[in-house]
Amino acid sequence: MYLGIDLGTSGLRALMTDAAGKPVASAEAQYDVQTPHPGWSEQDPGDWITALDRAMGQLRSTPGYGDIRGIAVAGHMHGAVLLDGSDQVLRPCILWNDTRSVAEAAELDATAKVRDLSGNIVFPGFTAPKLLWVQRHEPEIFANTAKVLLPAAYLNLHLTGRHVADLSDSAGTSWLDVGARDWSEPLLRAGRMRRDQMPDLVEGCEPGGILRPELAARWGFGKDVTVAGGAGDNAAAACGTGVMAPGQGFVSLGTSGVVLTARDGFCPDPETAVHTFCHAIPDRWYQMGVMLSATDCMNWLGRITGQSPADLTAGLGEELQPPGPVTFMPYLSGERTPHNSASLRGGFQGLSIATTAEDLARAVMEGVCYGLRDCLEALRKTGAEIDSCLVIGGGSKSAYWVKLLATILNLPLQLPKDGEFGAALGAARLARLAVTGDDPAEVLTAPESAMTVAPDPLLRDGYEAGYAAFRRRAAELT
Structure with a gap:
């Protein structure tokens, strides 16, 4: 048995699979995000530990539970967990969608060689600018910081007692030489950090440590349970959907939107605002375009109209219609690809006295698909081509939205059968690889x-x- 843990922004999901990789049971536990100031987004890492214990309690009665041999964590990327010399958390984790460090990100991004080595624009949500912000605004905390861990690496510390992180997650810090797959001394210096403050690096499919005996005893496991390096959430989703080779990709129509493809070489093009990160297996990379608000735009429209997204779109049916009279710009939280703007905001154009809530919903769906087309075009500018593309995420349950997306992307989209294929499954597969050493091509299908x-x-x-x-x-807005 293997256990994949998906540490999400709003909750933790734990998935058990059998020796052949078939899912057998799952459990979930929720927690909150704190926003003490506009643009801030924080979480107490202790809530992740509590959620993990709750999930394990739910799984305990599952047949075969005590036979778990490997664990891996997939986590939301870019977060900064600051620890003192005794591994005590110094402040709440600053999350990926926190935008307080806009000025620090711009400063780092303008520093010579930063884009060349990291392969990416330094976005405000990345980890390095967060630490510059802490240095300037919370200097005592910065001075006491002995280690900086990403959220998944913090769970790895809890599980193993080791400071260990995988390369796919670490690639989103702006401290990693993404091509060389190692911490970069020039990038660390630019960010006022040191190598000894970084965790040890392992590939996502390699062992990162052994489950601490006290946890094994508490949860009812045997000895020597392997904890794999794990992965960032999107790399883990790529492992769960089998996106391993050039030409393969997926579109995630979720709270945020992602167009992701695998690469067998390091092919960065930061000017496109495409993310170029290490994959969770050796000698592979992946690239993705990211829009910050996708189905979240429909959730927003539902809140302000007092209708559910399903009610808003019920009148559309399943037969695709021509473009509507209203245009929607989906920049409710700023945008990453291709505009790299935390201040960019959305809006409707073409409203009239005759405009209905259904017209607005249709415009939102079209605007989100146009934003994902922007991501696809940005990927193509790096030389990436997607021949085979899955569509996943909550929006993929809407037949109309999927037809619209396929038409706007001008790509056939494959809808997976119901079942497991996301980050939790990808993490469980990485756990299996760390234990067995199986060929990734045979496991990550x-x-x-x-x-x-x-x-x-x-x-x-x-x-x-x-x-x-x-x-x-969009050009007028930017």
Whole structure:
């Protein structure tokens, strides 16, 4: 048995799989995000430990639970957990969607060689600018910081007693030489950090330590349970969906939006605002375009109209319609790819006295798909091509939205059959690899497809024109 832990922004999910990789049980536990000031986003790492214990308690009655041989953690990236010399947490974790360090990110991004070595623009959500902010605004805490861990690495510390992190997660710090797959002395100096403040690095599919005996006893496990390096959440999702080779990719139509593809070499192009990170297996990388608000835009519309997203879109049916009269710019929380702007904001254009809530919902869906098309075009500028693409995330349950997305991307999209294929499964697969040393190509496979949704040839030109208009409007805003 193997255990994959998905440490999400709003909750933790634990998934058990059998020796062949088949899911057998899962459990979830929720926690809150604190926003003490506008633009701030923080969490108490102790809440993650409590959630993990609750999840393990739920799984304990599962047959085979005591036979777990390997564990791996997939975590939300970029967060900063600051520890003193006794591994005590010094302040709440600053999360990936915290935008307080805009000035520090711009300063680092303008520093010579930072983009070349890290392979990326320094975004405000990345880890390095957060530490510069702490140095300037909380100098006593900065002076007492002995280690900085990402959220998944903090759980690794809890599980093993070791400061250990995987390369896919560490690639999002702006301290890692992503091509060389090691901490970079020049990047650390630029960020006012030292190598001894960093965790040890391992590949995501390699052993990172052994489960602490006291936890093994408390949870009812045997001895010598291996804890793998794990992964950042998107790399783990790529492992769960089998996106390992060039040409393979997935689109995540979730709270945020992601277009991700695997690469067999280091091919950065920071000017595109594409993220170029290490994959969770050796000698592989992945690239992704990220939009900060995807289905969250529909959730927002639901809140202000007092209707559920399902009610808002019920009248659309499943037959794709031509582009609507209202345009929506989906920048409710700023944007990463391709605009790299924390201050960019969304809006509607083309409203009239006749506009209905359904018109707004249709415009939101179209705007999100246009934003994902921006991500795809940015990936193509790096030389990436996606031949095979899965669509995952909560929005993929809407047949209309998937048809719309396929048409706007002009790509056939494969809908996986119901089941496990996300970050928790990817983490469980990494745990298996760390224990068995199996060939990743035989373990990190794609899920069975339920159907393929093709672009609508009759509406493709209309949506191509709609995308061109969207790009012009975005250029005006930026």
